[in-house]
Amino acid sequence: MSKKSYRAAINEALRQEMRRDPTVIVMGEDVAGGTDSAGEQDAWGGVLGVTKGLFGEFGRERVLDTPLSESAYIGAAAGAAATGLRPVAELMFVDFLGVCFDQIFNQAAKFRYMFGGHARTPMVIRAMYGAGFRAASQHSQCLYPLFTHIPGLKVVLPSSAYEAKGLLIQAIRDDDPVIFLENKVQYDEEEEVPDEPYTIPFGEANLTREGEDVTIVAFGRMVGIANAAADRLEKQGISCTVVDPRTTSPLDTGTILDCVTETGRLVIVDEASPRCNMATDISALVAQEAFGALKAPIRMVCPPHVPVPFAPNLEDLYVPNADKVEAAVRAVMGYKTKETV
């Protein structure tokens, strides 16, 4: 056990699984960097250095720098998975998935179903998501609701370094295609991470805070923001449960409904664009299954429905933060029904 960054935890998960299982390979743009050029091999280790060092240990047979063609290498990964390897393909920025929609949605996600359960597709697609990195609107989106929409895909949003390592090892060992999304703002965040390999099961939410007044459901980087808001509110006498679902597909609806039933109030923090995102999905779930438990309308803390701004001051206004979460919790706590007014 030692303190490791989110980046180092992901690197360690890849390294340990590649050591354990020779069928695990890594592929993507610049996952080594400099290969086959005059430059140093392993010069990059991925655009933000997450795969650094894998090329040196595992070589070009298992760490494949690909051409700048997502449709080609994501398709190749799906095929490799269907024929016996366990590829981990790095899509770099999740914003680039547009050019390989068909390979993911129509091919990899459908193999098991279309072939009557006879095909397995144990592939992982890693990609970075999220705003706050000053990377403008084409490199800052949170497209996990798109993947969550497609049956046949599993979608993982690790909220911390510990979560990232265990969930990525679980993803690599899973026999279905898994979309593993890393928030690029979190790469340097550190916490205690065991040195040994471990797995965290999909579809099991984690309660990072437990309280009585309000349930806050948050995803990925928003879990830390929800925790910060909950800690502040606790000092002011409002106690919150914070639910980190860990995976949007499968979704641990049971834990979410249990928590809402206990607290009677719900705030959802989702960094994805506000229409048809996880916040709306969970709102619908709770409205249908736990309406009677609600003491106040559900509040969603999401960005506005605009492209992520490049201007730093506007980007800071765009992303949900602890102040906004705190305000939303206060709003649901202050709600008065007609009878009590």
Add this chain to the structure above:
Amino acid sequence: MTNITAITMPKFGLAMTEGKVASWAKPEGAEISVGDEIADIETTKITNAYESPVKGTLRRYVAAEQEELPVGALIAVVADPVVADSEIDAFIAAFQADFASGYSREQAEAGPEPLKTDVDGRATRYLETGREHEGRPIILIHGFGGDLNNWMFTQPGLAEKHRVIAPDLLGHGGSSKDVGAGDHAALSASVVGLLAALDIPKAHLVGHSLGGAVALRTALDKPAHVASLTLISPAGFGDELDGNFITGFIAANRRKQLEPVLEKLFKDKSLVSRDMAEDLLKYKRLDGVGAALSTIAAANFADGRQKDILRGRLAELGNIPVQVIWGAEDEIIPAHQAEGLPAGIRTHVLAGAGHMPQMEKAAEVNRLILELVAP
């Protein structure tokens, strides 16, 4: 030269960086002796009575109740009644200035780090403290599902005068998850191997629960290596045991399932914190732990009974001093197994404790261990 002593936030376990005074047990101005409980210290993992390391007058509370403070922070001042209030003020000011400068604070928070060594091809993690002391070391052997942190209240006290080594048994903590047969003999062989690796010819063994049976087995197999035995709520003394604890511990993969299982360990159920359960879940998620625990359980506790009863062999121990400590309200292994032991075995059944007397009655257990080790 006036005698003023700083009472500082203690460090319970490897991971503790801060804690708070949950409540004071003595008023300001009280006369206190060494070992008197002066406050309850609460961390995110556990709450424990803090005992005065010195004799004197509790002159000043520095920490407010419920105030979060880092390990090593000043919580109170003990001094003779003759010391002027102004001197106490100056002492506090000087301490706080030094602490704020960061140096002493980093030292206090760092604490000892566990080490790893290879024993017969298997990694073994252990925490060693009190290295500077000569004489026979004390080896602390935890029980089923535990790890070296089970001795968080034991090891610091013993290490003031002794070299103390707390290993993680095979299949546990940071040690290899390859447990071999997983029976008393296999686990004992790994403890003997660690002694050899550390070049320790003879040691005092303290074992808790399954670790008690491992210590006893070690004394039976390798009596020349064992200077004394302290067996705390030990396995191996009868076939009765709460099999639901074992199966429940292995099966639980969520906190809500694990917490009721852990509550069986303590008389005071409130000692089971969310962090304690979270840490155990993190351990249980490690590769190989499920298989390791199942192997150990099958080898030792199949069908809710203990398999390997060593009680009848206690007479073979000859001149090795032995004591048995049991929590009177042990729900895992009943305390009546401490009855009817051969004469010469000192038996202490502690009221107010469950299966973890070294945590619930830490001071008493520490005193008993020290009395046996250095009479």
